[in-house]
Amino acid sequence: MRITVRTKQHPHDDAPDTADAFDRLCTLKDGPERRAVRDEIVQAWLPMAERIAVRFRGRGESLEDLCQVAALGLVKAVDRYDPVRGNAFESYAVPTITGEIKRHFRDHMWVLHVPRRVQDLRNRVRSASKDLSQEVSGHSPTVAEIAEYAHLSEEDVLVGMEALDCFSTLSLDAELQGSDDGFSLGDALGGPDIGFDLVVDRESVKPCLRALPERERTILYLRFFRGMTQSRIAQQLGISQMHVSRLISGCCARLRDEMLTEPDEMLTEPDEMLTEPV
Numbered sequence: 335m336r337i338t339v340r341t342k343q344h345p346h347d348d349a350p351d352t353a354d355a356f357d358r359l360c361t362l363k364d365g366p367e368r369r370a371v372r373d374e375i376v377q378a379w380l381p382m383a384e385r386i387a388v389r390f391r392g393r394g395e396s397l398e399d400l401c402q403v404a405a406l407g408l409v410k411a412v413d414r415y416d417p418v419r420g421n422a423f424e425s426y427a428v429p430t431i432t433g434e435i436k437r438h439f440r441d442h443m444w445v446l447h448v449p450r451r452v453q454d455l456r457n458r459v460r461s462a463s464k465d466l467s468q469e470v471s472g473h474s475p476t477v478a479e480i481a482e483y484a485h486l487s488e489e490d491v492l493v494g495m496e497a498l499d500c501f502s503t504l505s506l507d508a509e510l511q512g513s514d515d516g517f518s519l520g521d522a523l524g525g526p527d528i529g530f531d532l533v534v535d536r537e538s539v540k541p542c543l544r545a546l547p548e549r550e551r552t553i554l555y556l557r558f559f560r561g562m563t564q565s566r567i568a569q570q571l572g573i574s575q576m577h578v579s580r581l582i583s584g585c586c587a588r589l590r591d592e593m594l595t596e597p598d599e600m601l602t603e604p605d606e607m608l609t610e611p612v
Contacts, residue, residue: 335598338492349379349382349424350378350379350422352375352378353417353423354373354418355371355375355378356375356423357373357414357417358371359372359375359442360417360418361442362502372412372413374410374485376405376412377406379403379412379423379427382408382424382427382428383401383404383407383408383431384401384405385402386404386428386431386432386435387400387401387403387404387435387439388400390435390439393439395438395439400435400438401422403434403438404431404434404435406429406434407427407430407431407432407434407435408431409429409431410429410434411423411426411427411430411431412427414426414430415427420487422495423431440539452493452494452497453497455490455491455493455494455497456494456498456603457494458484458486458494458499459480459484459494459495459498460498461484462475462480462483462484463480464476465483466479466480466483470524477492477495479493486600507520538593539589539593541604542589542592542593543589545592546585546588549580549581550570550585551573553567553578553581553582553585554582554585556570564578564579564582580588
């Protein structure tokens, strides 16, 4: 079967006339002959599919991969098209191919998963910013200008602008903008804060501290919260420095043993040990 290319003016100059081929395809059962006719139709419309793919280049995907996705969309359009409905194949194939490419970007190109609504906002904001950049001079389009142009709220524009950074990510070894000393993004990341572990330990030891005799609690308070030496503590309490040392060592050993046998649960009783004993 010979497929001809239209010579009259058409949205696509290379749009072929495949009406007879589709009529024949509908009459054939699955087999070599039907597959041959199907392949001829696909080959005839492939230039149009590639032209649609070109519209999406420059968005982080290679043109070759975009053409492959467009070809897949074309095959789906050929398989699903029903000439009995009276619509031209082109009017059905164009949105099918375009939708296949958009799904490819949505499902495979986003580094971070975001809802479809946010993806749509990102695309509208990106398109509006591009158009406004050609109309305004002297400054980048503002949030208010983009919102008015795209018929969005300023809040939606801000959401779309944040989503612009979700399409791709930087390596932790990438040098930060404005850095002259090789300072990378990884250098700006924080590390574990031992202060959080200290809070847990202090909360867990409170009940054990309250169980100590008053003199032992006073000694621990003076030593670890007031920073007094053992000699000064001994002088204040009227006991020997050696006795103070033995009491501190014994209390610490007792607290350590009790902490190791206590169940792991956060205790939130009122803080009494962290105040100065009366």
